[in-house]
Amino acid sequence: MDAGAERVAEGDAVSVAMGRAYEIVIGIETHVELGTLSKMFCGCSARWFGMPPNTLVCPVCLGLPGALPVPNRRAIELAMTAGLALHCEVPEHTKFDRKNYMYPDLPKGYQISQYDLPLNVKGWLEIPADGGGTKRVGIIRAHLEEDTGKLLHGQGYSLVDFNRSGVPLLEIVSAPDMSSVTEALAYAEALREIVIHAGVSEFRLEEGAARFDTNVSIRFREGGEVRWPPQSEIKNLNSLRAVEQAATFEAQRLWDDWHAGGEIRSRRAKITVGWSPETGRTFLQRRKEEAEDYRYFPEPDLVALAPSRETVATIRSSLPEMPSERRARLASQHGLSDYDARILVSDPALAALFEDAVGLGADPKVTANWIGGETLRLLRERSVRAAEIPFTAAQLAQLVGLITTREISATIAKDVFAEMWASRTDPAAIVEEKGLRQVSDEGALGAVVDQVLAAQAKAATDYRGGNKRALEALFGAVMGRTKGKADPRVVRRLLTEKLG
Amino acid sequence: MAEAGTVRELASALRARSTSAVELARDAIARAKADPYNAWLLVAEEHALALAQAADERIAAGDPALLCGIPWACKDIIGTKDVETTAGSRILDGYVPPYSATVVERLDREGAVMIGKTNLDEFAMGSSNENSAFGPAHNPWDPARVPGGSSGGSAVSVAAGEVTFALGTDTGGSIRQPGALTGIVGMKPTYGRVSRYGVVAFASSLDQVGPFARAVEDAAIVCQALFGLDPSDATTMPLPAEDLRRDLERGVKGMRLGVPKEYFIRGIEPGVERAVRAAIRDLESQGASIEEVSLPSTDSALGVYYIIQPAEASANLARYDGVRFGLRVEGPDLVETYKRTRGAGFGAEVKRRMILGTYALSTGYYDAYYVKAQKVRTLIKEEFERVFAKVDALVTPTSPSIAFGIGAKVNDPLQMYLNDVFTLPVNIAGLPGISIPCGLSEGLPVGLQVIAGYFQEATLFRVAAAYERATDHHTLRPSTLRKS
Numbered sequence: 001m002d003a004g005a006e007r008v009a010e011g012d013a014v015s016v017a018m019g020r021a022y023e024i025v026i027g028i029e030t031h032v033e034l035g036t037l038s039k040m041f042c043g044c045s046a047r048w049f050g051m052p053p054n055t056l057v058c059p060v061c062l063g064l065p066g067a068l069p070v071p072n073r074r075a076i077e078l079a080m081t082a083g084l085a086l087h088c089e090v091p092e093h094t095k096f097d098r099k100n101y102m103y104p105d106l107p108k109g110y111q112i113s114q115y116d117l118p119l120n121v122k123g124w125l126e127i128p129a130d131g132g133g134t135k136r137v138g139i140i141r142a143h144l145e146e147d148t149g150k151l152l153h154g155q156g157y158s159l160v161d162f163n164r165s166g167v168p169l170l171e172i173v174s175a176p177d178m179s180s181v182t183e184a185l186a187y188a189e190a191l192r193e194i195v196i197h198a199g200v201s202e203f204r205l206e207e208g209a210a211r212f213d214t215n216v217s218i219r220f221r222e223g224g225e226v227r228w229p230p231q232s233e234i235k236n237l238n239s240l241r242a243v244e245q246a247a248t249f250e251a252q253r254l255w256d257d258w259h260a261g262g263e264i265r266s267r268r269a270k271i272t273v274g275w276s277p278e279t280g281r282t283f284l285q286r287r288k289e290e291a292e293d294y295r296y297f298p299e300p301d302l303v304a305l306a307p308s309r310e311t312v313a314t315i316r317s318s319l320p321e322m323p324s325e326r327r328a329r330l331a332s333q334h335g336l337s338d339y340d341a342r343i344l345v346s347d348p349a350l351a352a353l354f355e356d357a358v359g360l361g362a363d364p365k366v367t368a369n370w371i372g373g374e375t376l377r378l379l380r381e382r383s384v385r386a387a388e389i390p391f392t393a394a395q396l397a398q399l400v401g402l403i404t405t406r407e408i409s410a411t412i413a414k415d416v417f418a419e420m421w422a423s424r425t426d427p428a429a430i431v432e433e434k435g436l437r438q439v440s441d442e443g444a445l446g447a448v449v450d451q452v453l454a455a456q457a458k459a460a461t462d463y464r465g466g467n468k469r470a471l472e473a474l475f476g477a478v479m480g481r482t483k484g485k486a487d488p489r490v491v492r493r494l495l496t497e498k499l500g
Numbered sequence: 501m502a503e504a505g506t507v508r509e510l511a512s513a514l515r516a517r518s519t520s521a522v523e524l525a526r527d528a529i530a531r532a533k534a535d536p537y538n539a540w541l542l543v544a545e546e547h548a549l550a551l552a553q554a555a556d557e558r559i560a561a562g563d564p565a566l567l568c569g570i571p572w573a574c575k576d577i578i579g580t581k582d583v584e585t586t587a588g589s590r591i592l593d594g595y596v597p598p599y600s601a602t603v604v605e606r607l608d609r610e611g612a613v614m615i616g617k618t619n620l621d622e623f624a625m626g627s628s629n630e631n632s633a634f635g636p637a638h639n640p641w642d643p644a645r646v647p648g649g650s651s652g653g654s655a656v657s658v659a660a661g662e663v664t665f666a667l668g669t670d671t672g673g674s675i676r677q678p679g680a681l682t683g684i685v686g687m688k689p690t691y692g693r694v695s696r697y698g699v700v701a702f703a704s705s706l707d708q709v710g711p712f713a714r715a716v717e718d719a720a721i722v723c724q725a726l727f728g729l730d731p732s733d734a735t736t737m738p739l740p741a742e743d744l745r746r747d748l749e750r751g752v753k754g755m756r757l758g759v760p761k762e763y764f765i766r767g768i769e770p771g772v773e774r775a776v777r778a779a780i781r782d783l784e785s786q787g788a789s790i791e792e793v794s795l796p797s798t799d800s801a802l803g804v805y806y807i808i809q810p811a812e813a814s815a816n817l818a819r820y821d822g823v824r825f826g827l828r829v830e831g832p833d834l835v836e837t838y839k840r841t842r843g844a845g846f847g848a849e850v851k852r853r854m855i856l857g858t859y860a861l862s863t864g865y866y867d868a869y870y871v872k873a874q875k876v877r878t879l880i881k882e883e884f885e886r887v888f889a890k891v892d893a894l895v896t897p898t899s900p901s902i903a904f905g906i907g908a909k910v911n912d913p914l915q916m917y918l919n920d921v922f923t924l925p926v927n928i929a930g931l932p933g934i935s936i937p938c939g940l941s942e943g944l945p946v947g948l949q950v951i952a953g954y955f956q957e958a959t960l961f962r963v964a965a966a967y968e969r970a971t972d973h974h975t976l977r978p979s980t981l982r983k984s
Contacts (some may be wrong), residue, residue, distance in 0.1 A: 109818020295861035301705035
């Protein structure tokens with residue numbers, strides 16, 4: 001039998017998507033640093049990002065002779081929390097193992113990890129399926145390990161920064177259950193949300209504190225046989241965009257290679273590839289045949305863990321609401337669209353802001369719009385984390401109140417919002433101080449409308465002559481003269497009345 | 501320049517102000533510097549005098565700890581802050597630890613005065629001290645012979661009367677065997693009793709720090725200072741404090757002592773067997789009941805040991821890569837730098853064990869070797885546990901032979917490994933064991949090993965002290981010293 005060929009009996013469940021040349025099969029291994037204060041096996045601070053090199057180090061995380069690891073209880077709790085949030089089982093016996101390989105960023109020459117008895121097994125999460133509805137993606141395991149240091153390459157030399165060395169890392173391994181790049185992205189997004197909601201990690205992809213290794217293979221029918229050649233593992237993808245582009249590229253590359261009669265036809269094992277965002281291509285890192293033998297064995301410096309059933313039950317019962325539940329609740333409780341609910345739940349800080357503001361009486365739909373609109377826009381523009389939004393829920397509720405009672409116009413509201421963001425001042429105070437209250441008084445606005453009609457007699461004539469667009473010029477002029485404070489609905493009504 | 505006295509002798513002299521810690525330190529430093537046995541890798545003169553000065557201040561202030569002002573020697577595999585630590589290897593060239601091992605800190609806290617660092621087999625891999633990168637140590641009883649190993653220098657420093665006590669590490673017999681071969685007390689505590697933090701790791705599930713002394717009581721006093729939970733070592737046990745000397749005077753009357761028959765059948769020298777049998781009769785005459793017991797898996801212990809120990813060592817020694825500390829031999833690329841550094845830095849025995857260990861852990865061999873060894877390890881433990889349900893302690897020879905000639909076994913690793921057949925089962929099981937002098941064979945010391953149940957060190961000391969009181973073997977001194 002050819003490499004990659006798999007004879008399929010009649011009625012076999014293996015399905016090859018119709019209408020596409022090949023089916024993609026994707027499984028993802030996610031590494032995510034846990035949000036502990038200290039490292040996995042020593043007391044050094046785990047908040048390494050942006051710190052001067054080698055300032056958060058000690059004999060343990062430098063791998064000095066004689067140093068010994070002492071497990072971080074909080075990291076173990078957080079790892080179990082993540083596992084339980086992913087519907088995993090926490091076995092009664094689990095242990096740490098040494099994974100042996102030499103590299104300058106790995107100070108001990110082995111990584112303390114978990115091999116055959118991981119802390120979490122057999123879980124799942126739900127994603128929107130390609131064909132509509134939802135789909136469960138299996139979580140094979142989620143185990144604890146320590147992060148490595150970072151290498152900084154110069155011209156003809158390399159430097160090592162051990163600040164990251166020993167930071168607790170959770171490796172979450174999915175089943176190869178994703179059948180498209182879209183589903184892979186949905187999985188990554190769902191996992192990110194769950195991990196953040198569970199309070200386990202901030203999942204900072206942009207800092208390298210979360211990374212994806214994406215396993216991609218293609219499956220197709222050829223000459224009555226289903227073919228499923230070995231996969232490529234794309235290492236260290238640090239954004240959703242990279243996952244999308246790399247997986248798309250690699251699937252097509254495998255397909256092209258097959259048809260060009262390339263090495264994939266004779267290869268029996270997976271390969272490891274890297275992703276270059278600059279070239280938009282993957283590149284070969286390692287063939288399985290030349291893969292290292294990690295020589296795992298139980299870590300003798302640590303005693304085996306036996307998480308008590310009471311501890312597991314306590315953690316399970318104190319799990320916060322998970323994103324899917326929260327989305328459903330927000331949608332039904334406040335009549336939000338699925339889209340709005342999805343945006344709010346994409347970050348627990350946004351959801352909390354929404355719920356707090358609505359709890360203070362703000363209109364849910366308007367509040368959702370302001371969070372999904374201006375708030376998100378400014379967060380992205382200024383690269384601010386949702387947890388660091390400068391205004392309070394009470395201030396947002398007040399702003400929404402000013403809008404829904406039509407005390408300020410939508411245009412003015414944007415200025416007030418920006419001012420509130422910058423100065424953290426209450427919106428009511430901003431409106432008061434700057435005199436931004438909306439003008440709805442028909443007498444006052446009528447006078448302005450008369451002035452505009454007199455000044456722009458041609459536009460008025462055009463409108464009367466049937467050019468309806470001329471009304472917009474007149475409307476704009478009125479809003480301009482009132483510095484945006486005029487109630488637009490009153491202005492429109494007055495204009496049409498006076499022109500009619 | 502007299503020999504160093506026992507803890508009790510020196511402590512009372514210090515309290516009586518008939519000597520001072522500085523004076524004791526000066527004497528010990530002078531003896532260490534004049535040592536003809538290559539026992540010392542480093543005499544830390546300034547460091548020792550500073551400690552001694554501080555000890556004298558504490559003595560003047562009153563109520564010092566028993567070990568305050570007592571000079572001691574530290575096996576150079578135990579990390580000492582600001583004092584170079586070599587592990588007997590070139591690979592650690594120039595390495596000065598930024599922190600002290602917990603055991604050193606505990607002795608510092610007592611006010612004990614570390615005189616320097618002693619010779620050893622490289623990374624404690626050996627039974628003769630001939631695997632030291634800095635040359636072999638010589639046995640004071642006969643300088644043409646080995647002092648045993650791996651803690652050879654520590655044993656010699658005590659046997660030659662240079663210091664009152666020394667620390668060693670025992671992974672398969674590295675305290676007890678050199679203790680036996682140099683005619684002194686060498687003790688290995690229960691695994692988990694003493695912190696390994698700061699001790700250069702050899703085989704993590706087997707290593708344990710323990711004392712060398714000339715008197716059983718001194719060993720107990722040192723253990724009292726060393727024992728106890730260390731938050732930096734997750735394998736230390738939280739146990740209630742106990743007085744390890746409480747049973748020193750009790751004698752063995754009424755005790756049940758087991759003699760495992762498997763410890764008298766393989767290649768044991770007749771002179772050694774004679775001395776040990778005589779010691780067992782002495783204990784019986786003091787009122788102990790002696791019964792023969794069986795530990796059938798003893799035969800497998802050596803095999804188990806030479807899988808688990810190199811396997812752990814192969815990982816523990818991976819950190820010596822020339823990147824952060826120690827020797828570095830630059831190559832054209834990373835892998836070549838690794839190869840050159842490690843090729844130049846490690847000695848033959850260390851390389852042999854890393855190859856053995858790497859092989860045993862490799863895919864395809866792991867189950868057949870490592871996993872199987874762990875299963876047999878469990879069997880060995882269970883056999884000991886069954887025996888300790890019937891007897892209070894076991895008495896055996898420490899080593900099958902007396903000190904052998906330097907060079908006699910270096911080309912035959914298997915013969916060398918057999919030196920530890922009676923001691924390494926104790927490490928495999930994690931039990932405490934002690935070796936005490938029980939007479940001479942061919943004019944050279946023989947050791948009696950006493951093994952007790954888990955955390956039963958007080959029982960160990962009880963048997964050893966009773967034997968010591970009833971005999972005068974511990975008072976024998978190397979003839980080379982008596983002549984001078």
